[in-house]
Amino acid sequence: MTSYDDGFATRAIHAGQAPDPSTGSIVPPIHQTSTFIQDGVGTLRNGYEYGRSGNPTRTSLEVQVAALELGTHASAFSSGLAAEDALLRAVLVPGDRVVLGDDAYGGTHRLMSRLHVPLGVVLDTVDLTSSAAIDAAFAAPVKLLWLETPTNPLMKIVDIEALASRGRAAGALVVVDNTFASPALQQPLTLGAHVVVHSATKYLGGHSDIIGGVVVTSDDEIAEQVAFLQFAAGAVLAPFESWLLTRGIKTLAVRMRQHSANAAAIAEQLVAHPSIERVYYPGLQDHPGHEVAARQMRGFGGMVSVAVRGGRAEALRLAEGTRLFSLAESLGGVESLIGHPDSMTHASVRGTPLAVPENVVRFSVGIEELDDLQADLAEALGRI
Ligand code: PLP
Numbered sequence: 001m002t003s004y005d006d007g008f009a010t011r012a013i014h015a016g017q018a019p020d021p022s023t024g025s026i027v028p029p030i031h032q033t034s035t036f037i038q039d040g041v042g043t044l045r046n047g048y049e050y051g052r053s054g055n056p057t058r059t060s061l062e063v064q065v066a067a068l069e070l071g072t073h074a075s076a077f078s079s080g081l082a083a084e085d086a087l088l089r090a091v092l093v094p095g096d097r098v099v100l101g102d103d104a105y106g107g108t109h110r111l112m113s114r115l116h117v118p119l120g121v122v123l124d125t126v127d128l129t130s131s132a133a134i135d136a137a138f139a140a141p142v143k144l145l146w147l148e149t150p151t152n153p154l155m156k157i158v159d160i161e162a163l164a165s166r167g168r169a170a171g172a173l174v175v176v177d178n179t180f181a182s183p184a185l186q187q188p189l190t191l192g193a194h195v196v197v198h199s200a201t202k203y204l205g206g207h208s209d210i211i212g213g214v215v216v217t218s219d220d221e222i223a224e225q226v227a228f229l230q231f232a233a234g235a236v237l238a239p240f241e242s243w244l245l246t247r248g249i250k251t252l253a254v255r256m257r258q259h260s261a262n263a264a265a266i267a268e269q270l271v272a273h274p275s276i277e278r279v280y281y282p283g284l285q286d287h288p289g290h291e292v293a294a295r296q297m298r299g300f301g302g303m304v305s306v307a308v309r310g311g312r313a314e315a316l317r318l319a320e321g322t323r324l325f326s327l328a329e330s331l332g333g334v335e336s337l338i339g340h341p342d343s344m345t346h347a348s349v350r351g352t353p354l355a356v357p358e359n360v361v362r363f364s365v366g367i368e369e370l371d372d373l374q375a376d377l378a379e380a381l382g383r384i
Contacts (some may be wrong), residue, residue: 002257002299008068008184009253016063017246030243031056053231057239061246062214065204068183068249069196071216073223075230076242080179080199081107082235083213087197088112088144089233090225091173094120096143101128101158103151105177105199106349125353128158129289134166142172150180150293153305153341153362155280157289160296164192173222179203179332184256185299194219200237202332203302206248206255210241255334255367259302262373263365267304269374275314275381277359280305303331305341305362312358314384315340319361321380324372331364336373338363 019026033055036048048054058076066074077083088111092098098112102125112123126137128147145167149158160176167174175195176188182203188196198204200212215226230236237245260283267281282293283300293300308315318338319327325338329345339345341356349355365373 002185002260004184004253004298011067012064012184012252013250015067016060017250028057028060028243028246030239032239051239052234052236055236055239055242057246058237058242061237061242061249064246064249065183065198065200065214066216068187068252069178069189069216070183070187070218071189071196072218073220073227074214074216075223075226076200076237076245077213077215077230078235078237078241079211080197080201080213081111083197083199083215084108084111084177085115086226086229086233086235087175087195087215087222088116088121090229091144091222092116092121095122097122097124097141098144098146099137099142099172100125101147101149101151101156102126102353103154103156104146104148104354105152105179106346106354108146108148108177109352109354110348128163129156134163138166138170142167142170144175145172146175146177148177148180149186149296150282150289150301150303152180152303153280153346153356153360155282155287155289155303155305157282157287157293159292160186160188160191160193164188168192180303181297181301182252182256182332184252185260185301186297189216189218191296195222200245201330203256203259204249204252204332205245206252206333207244208330208333208335210244210248212237212241212245256299256301258367259365260299262367262370263302263304263363264300265370266363266365266373266377269377270304270306273381275309275318275384276306277309278307280307280360302365303362304365305360307357308359308361308384310359310384312342315359315361316343317384318380321383322376323379324368324376325363325380331362333364334367336364336366336368 062074319340
């Protein structure tokens with residue numbers, strides 16, 4: 001059972017969430033405004049001037065997420081990819097080389113290869129679970145090392161502490177996409193990463209009702225550059241979305257505990273099923289990254305993938321055959337989802353080194369009653 005012994009659940013509820021002093025409203029209000037009155041030309045109240053440069057609701061979210069990742073600064077964006085793009089533009093110049101884990105989110109690869117490579121960035125995708133591949137990658141200069149763990153959708157685990165120290169020794173900036181684990185289960189800044197990025201659309205929000213992204217760091221210079229990009233390019237998270245996100249985050253600790261418990265039980269159920277060739281879940285003892293995951297995570301999360309015996313047709317029948325697991329892109333909400341990565345989330349990387357085998361099905365295990373989820377899967381598997 002995932003336990004939080006460092007005040008995480010308390011920070012999730014209180015950091016940046018002080019009651020409104022003028023009314024006593026326990027929940028900070030939504031500052032649904034585009035601009036702020038000035039008491040004289042250039043005399044601002046608490047620094048707020050215009051909604052793109054800053055909004056108190058967005059600030060309250062940014063303080064909350066920074067506290068959860070144990071960073072000092074956070075900037076919230078209108079999507080995870082907008083957050084990633086701002087970070088890349090803030091830190092890279094033409095000629096810089098990026099090393100990206102080869103099982104990274106397909107959209108991250110598309111962003112780098114289609115938007116940043118044409119601007120002169122050099123991109124190499126590398127299996128970050130292979131020490132030979134890591135050695136080869138560091139034989140040339142690396143400006144930025146970008147990793148995800150667990151990865152999407154094959155649930156590979158990379159050792160954040162080891163890679164961060166390798167990256168730092170080589171003078172690289174180390175970025176971790178912490179979307180899958182969330183700060184409830186894993187805090188990469190404490191393991192040596194310089195920056196954490198999130199698709200807040202997923203576990204942080206937790207209710208499948210917003211698109212958002214966050215960049216978190218304790219590096220003042222990076223934070224300043226990212227905040228400048230946020231202001232100058234303007235992909236800010238809107239006040240209502242910021243407020244919904246602060247609301248969702250308050251239950252992150254309990255949600256992640258339940259996601260992890262349900263996913264662990266479902267992984268065991270799937271291991272035992274004759275139609276399943278392989279289960280990808282870092283909580284399983286025989287998962288190649290289990291030991292590292294147990295060291296750097298305090299729960300194994302809610303994402304499970306399987307290779308279905310047979311091929312594409314069988315995988316599609318499973319993905320289309322469940323009742324409670326809804327067929328949809330995305331993950332991390334309270335409701336269970338199922339997807340076929342090769343035709344959905346990872347269609348853009350088909351034919352590249354990041355392609356996902358076509359018999360893989362991915363589950364975002366929600367927090368419904370476990371018995372209901374397991375019955376749904378048993379029925380769907382019985383029909384494939
Ligand atoms: N990172 C990961 C691991 C993701 O799964 C996603 C989206 O699926 C993103 C980043 C991009 O985030 P968004 O869809 O909020 O732009």
